[in-house]
Amino acid sequence: xxxxxxxxxxxxxxxxxxATKSAQxxxxxxxxxxxxxxxVLGFILAIVTPAIANADKTIFTAPALIPIPQQKPSLAxxxxxxxxxxxxxxxxxxxxxxxxEPKDYASGAATWVLLDNLNPGQRYEFRVCWAAIQPTxxxxxxxxxxxxWQTPELIQSLAGYAxxxxxxxxxxxxxxxxxxxxxxxxxxLLLHIKASADYFTDHVALMKDPPPVLVDLILDPxxxxxxxxxxxxxxxxxxxxxxxxxxxxxxxxxxxxxxxxTDNADKKKS
Numbered sequence: 001x002x003x004x005x006x007x008x009x010x011x012x013x014x015x016x017x018x019a020t021k022s023a024q025x026x027x028x029x030x031x032x033x034x035x036x037x038x039x040v041l042g043f044i045l046a047i048v049t050p051a052i053a054n055a056d057k058t059i060f061t062a063p064a065l066i067p068i069p070q071q072k073p074s075l076a077x078x079x080x081x082x083x084x085x086x087x088x089x090x091x092x093x094x095x096x097x098x099x100x101e102p103k104d105y106a107s108g109a110a111t112w113v114l115l116d117n118l119n120p121g122q123r124y125e126f127r128v129c130w131a132a133i134q135p136t137x138x139x140x141x142x143x144x145x146x147x148x149w150q151t152p153e154l155i156q157s158l159a160g161y162a163x164x165x166x167x168x169x170x171x172x173x174x175x176x177x178x179x180x181x182x183x184x185x186x187x188x189l190l191l192h193i194k195a196s197a198d199y200f201t202d203h204v205a206l207m208k209d210p211p212p213v214l215v216d217l218i219l220d221p222x223x224x225x226x227x228x229x230x231x232x233x234x235x236x237x238x239x240x241x242x243x244x245x246x247x248x249x250x251x252x253x254x255x256x257x258x259x260x261x262t263d264n265a266d267k268k269k270s
Contacts, residue, residue, distance in 0.1 A: 057127040058140045062118035065185040066145065075114060078162040080190075083126075083219040084117040093212035096136055096195035105137040108194035112161045115142070115219060118187040123222035126191060130215045135199040142189045157192070 068075065081090055095109040118124065128138055148154045197210035220228045227235065 054132050054136075055127050055129045056138045056140065057125055058142065059123060059125050060142045060189065062120050062122050062124060062187045063144055063189065064120050065187050068184050068186050068188070070183055078112075078114075078158070079165045080112050080114040080162065081217070082114045082116050083191075083217060084115075085119070085219065085221050086117070088219040088221075090217045092215065092217065094193065094195045094215050095212050096197045096210050098207075098210060099137070099196040103137065103198075105139040105194055105196045108137065108139060108196035110157045110161050111193040111195065112158050113191040113193065113217060115189045115191055116186060118189065119221070120187045123225045125220040125222065125228050127218045127220060128193065128215050129218065130213050134213045135197070136213045137196045137198040139194040139196075141192045143192065144189060148190050154192070158190070 081092070083090065094111050097107075097109045099105060100107045115124070115126070126140065126142070128140070130136055143151075143154060148158060195213060199206075199210075201207060218230075220230050223229055223232060
């Protein structure tokens with residue numbers, strides 16, 4: 001004997017199933033829209049900085065501690081600009097020249113920066129940022145002290161840059177002299193920046209002698225060697241927006257599901 005469900009009960013089941021499907025469809029649509037919004041937000045955050053300025057970077061790992069003699073001549077005597085994790089940003093003008101060949105940025109004007117008091121084994125990102133209205137090409141390399149001392153080309157470039165700083169006041173941060181210390185241990189690197197003018201103009205003077213480029217030099221430590229410290233606020237903001245959007249989607253979907261079930265109940269009564 002086959003027992004069939006009454007037509008009214010069958011219709012109710014169909015209506016409930018239809019309401020459930022509608023609610024699920026709404027949830028999927030809301031989730032999809034939120035996902036699209038988050039992708040758009042991430043894209044906007046990604047292009048905000050390049051829209052304001054150009055940036056070039058190099059990533060490196062800090063070397064082991066080495067003894068740094070303090071007797072004369074010392075690193076401080078070079079008067080190099082210094083970046084440390086605690087004093088991690090400098091705004092200054094860098095000299096630049098036209099490359100000997102197009103896009104040959106290795107022939108640019110040299111600038112040397114001392115990266116001091118690093119944490120051995122930690123990753124760092126060094127960035128140079130400059131205005132888009134000053135087209136410039138950069139090439140950057142980091143060297144350990146021994147590598148520079150043992151490479152004639154590098155030591156000559158370093159000496160030439162240090163000599164150019166001796167007779168002029170510099171805006172760059174200089175390492176203060178250490179009193180009463182003969183030797184210290186530190187993890188440090190020498191950063192070699194080469195800047196080349198990357199434009200063409202009918203202005204004779206600008207083509208003959210390109211003006212210095214205003215830059216921000218930034219040393220950005222990595223947190224747990226995973227993400228640059230400067231990106232943590234942005235990542236936290238995206239996570240916060242994602243959590244809020246998820247709860248909002250759940251709340252909206254629940255309300256829409258209630259409305260759909262109520263409408264089906266009203267139709268059944270009528």
